[in-house]
Amino acid sequence: MHERLSFYVHRDSPLHRLNPLTKLTMVFAFILLSFGSPWYWTPHILIVLVILPLSFIGRVQREYLLTAARLIFPAAGFLFLMQSLFQPIGQTVWFRWWVLEVTHEAVAFAFVNAARIIVMVSSFTLLLLTTHPSELMSDLTRRGLPSQFAYVIISTLQIIPQMQAKAQTIIAAQRSRGLDTQSSFVKRVGALVPLVGPLVFGSLVEVEERAIAIEARGFTSSHAKTSLREIPDSRFDQILRGALIVSVLLAFVSRLWLS
Amino acid sequence: MNIIIRDLRFTYPTGLEALRGISLTIAPGEQVAIVGQNGAGKTTLVKHLNGLLQPTQGSVHIGDWDTRQHPVSKLAVRVGYVFQNPDEQLFSQNVGMEVAFGPKNLGYPAEKVDALVKDALALTELSEKTETNPYDLSSTWRKMVALASIISMDTDIVILDEPTTGQDAVNVRRIAHVIAALRERGKTVITITHDIDFCAENFERVIAMSQGQILLDGPANEVLGQEEILATTYVDPPQLTRLGLRLGLKETVRNQEEFLTAIRK
Numbered sequence: 001m002h003e004r005l006s007f008y009v010h011r012d013s014p015l016h017r018l019n020p021l022t023k024l025t026m027v028f029a030f031i032l033l034s035f036g037s038p039w040y041w042t043p044h045i046l047i048v049l050v051i052l053p054l055s056f057i058g059r060v061q062r063e064y065l066l067t068a069a070r071l072i073f074p075a076a077g078f079l080f081l082m083q084s085l086f087q088p089i090g091q092t093v094w095f096r097w098w099v100l101e102v103t104h105e106a107v108a109f110a111f112v113n114a115a116r117i118i119v120m121v122s123s124f125t126l127l128l129l130t131t132h133p134s135e136l137m138s139d140l141t142r143r144g145l146p147s148q149f150a151y152v153i154i155s156t157l158q159i160i161p162q163m164q165a166k167a168q169t170i171i172a173a174q175r176s177r178g179l180d181t182q183s184s185f186v187k188r189v190g191a192l193v194p195l196v197g198p199l200v201f202g203s204l205v206e207v208e209e210r211a212i213a214i215e216a217r218g219f220t221s222s223h224a225k226t227s228l229r230e231i232p233d234s235r236f237d238q239i240l241r242g243a244l245i246v247s248v249l250l251a252f253v254s255r256l257w258l259s
Numbered sequence: 260m261n262i263i264i265r266d267l268r269f270t271y272p273t274g275l276e277a278l279r280g281i282s283l284t285i286a287p288g289e290q291v292a293i294v295g296q297n298g299a300g301k302t303t304l305v306k307h308l309n310g311l312l313q314p315t316q317g318s319v320h321i322g323d324w325d326t327r328q329h330p331v332s333k334l335a336v337r338v339g340y341v342f343q344n345p346d347e348q349l350f351s352q353n354v355g356m357e358v359a360f361g362p363k364n365l366g367y368p369a370e371k372v373d374a375l376v377k378d379a380l381a382l383t384e385l386s387e388k389t390e391t392n393p394y395d396l397s398s399t400w401r402k403m404v405a406l407a408s409i410i411s412m413d414t415d416i417v418i419l420d421e422p423t424t425g426q427d428a429v430n431v432r433r434i435a436h437v438i439a440a441l442r443e444r445g446k447t448v449i450t451i452t453h454d455i456d457f458c459a460e461n462f463e464r465v466i467a468m469s470q471g472q473i474l475l476d477g478p479a480n481e482v483l484g485q486e487e488i489l490a491t492t493y494v495d496p497p498q499l500t501r502l503g504l505r506l507g508l509k510e511t512v513r514n515q516e517e518f519l520t521a522i523r524k
Contacts (some may be wrong), residue, residue, distance in 0.1 A: 169342070169347050170347050170348065172306075172342075173340075173347050173348040174348060175330075175331040175335070176309055176331060176342070176409075177335060177348070178332050178361055178364030178412065179360075179364055180332040180364070182332070193350060194348075194360070197349075198346060198347050198348060198350050201346065202347065
């Protein structure tokens with residue numbers, strides 16, 4: 001009931017229809033651009049003119065903005081604050097207070113770094129919101145990623161919500177036996193043993209069962225495997241990937257050129 | 260201790276309306292089986308009895324307690340709930356400690372805990388396994404440990420969620436024996452089950468649920484005779500009952516004795 005495989009939001013949008021590899025390339029291109037571009041405002045422009053519109057194109061703007069407001073912006077804001085206050089660079093002092101010295105250079109540095117973090121986390125968020133993990137992994141395995149590696153990623157994504165659900169059931173079962181999980185801190189700490197024991201044991205059993213189940217379907221067989229899902233890789237995808245790689249290369253070349 | 264449920268409605272956070280207006284009274288000492296298709300709301304309903312879920316609308320009273328006003332750990336004094344999967348609650352090093360966990364939580368003095376544990380272990384035929392680690396036992400016996408760990412809490416109401424799934428005939432009889440013993444002690448037993456023979460043989464009152472509502476509620480013979488209504492919630496009456504219906508017997512029969520008596524008339 002409260003089980004959820006991933007962040008994936010099932011909708012139909014141009015972004016959902018892109019090939020997973022294209023989206024992955026996009027994520028890394030944005031990150032590399034925001035770190036590698038010689039122009040100071042690159043990450044900021046990326047956020048406002050690319051990532052934000054993309055969230056609308058992908059029809060996940062609500063989920064994205066919620067994540068941004070709850071997680072990405074607070075984290076980036078904290079980073080900005082810390083770096084502005086404690087970064088010991090620059091001469092143009094704006095103000096001093098106690099041992100703290102806030103300089104123009106530190107604030108500028110913090111501002112671009114915070115934006116880079118936002119680009120990084122946002123583009124991954126968009127990828128995860130619009131790409132089903134198993135689709136991403138089957139596309140990558142088809143392109144030569146070892147299936148063991150894909151299994152590790154996929155099973156981790158599956159196990160986390162399953163463990164959450166399991167933990168909820170265990171908590172319910174133990175509370176039904178009179179375990180007090182809601183009052184004092186000491187009682188809560190004491191309540192951990194009856195919760196963690198079944199959780200760890202149950203998860204180990206599950207891992208083994210899962211291993212047997214997939215082995216029964218020939219997981220380690222060395223034969224080439226076909227995939228039930230055909231993941232389209234259009235001409236547009238290929239062009240887009242090419243364009244992204246070129247833009248990253250351009251950014252790095254111009255950076256070297258200018259320095 | 261009376262259980263009084265008034266116009267209970269419950270909607271999960273996902274928007275799923277699991278219970279749509281349930282009103283129910285269960286008298287002290289009644290043995291009630293709840294049957295119905297998967298997703299009918301059986302588990303959701305019994306989770307309201309010990310406060311694991313709170314009504315979206317309506318109310319649930321256990322004796323004079325409104326479940327909304329007492330935490331689960333308090334309600335555990337009155338309602339014991341045996342979960343379906345024993346592995347989701349067993350954690351102690353040995354069976355004795357596991358069974359003592361509940362009564363200790365309820366704050367009973369050491370002598371009383373000892374007596375309750377001994378009694379629960381005897382009832383579930385676990386006395387010889389007191390020192391065994393629950394995980395060294397077979398899953399059948401782990402299920403009995405889970406059952407014992409609730410019986411030892413000596414609650415007036417005991418809820419069993421599918422006690423017979425995955426159990427062999429011997430263990431089903433053991434569980435039936437435990438339920439009979441609880442009946443003799445005047446405990447209320449409420450069981451969710453898909454095992455219709457088990458239901459027919461051990462329960463006097465049967466409630467059939469479908470889509471968050473009560474379809475049928477009454478004496479077992481009456482409910483199990485409603486073949487067509489039960490079919491709408493994917494419940495088949497026991498074979499003997501169906502055979503009796505097909506033969507046109509006057510009374511609805513549940514077991515061999517009833518069947519033989521009816522056919523000899």
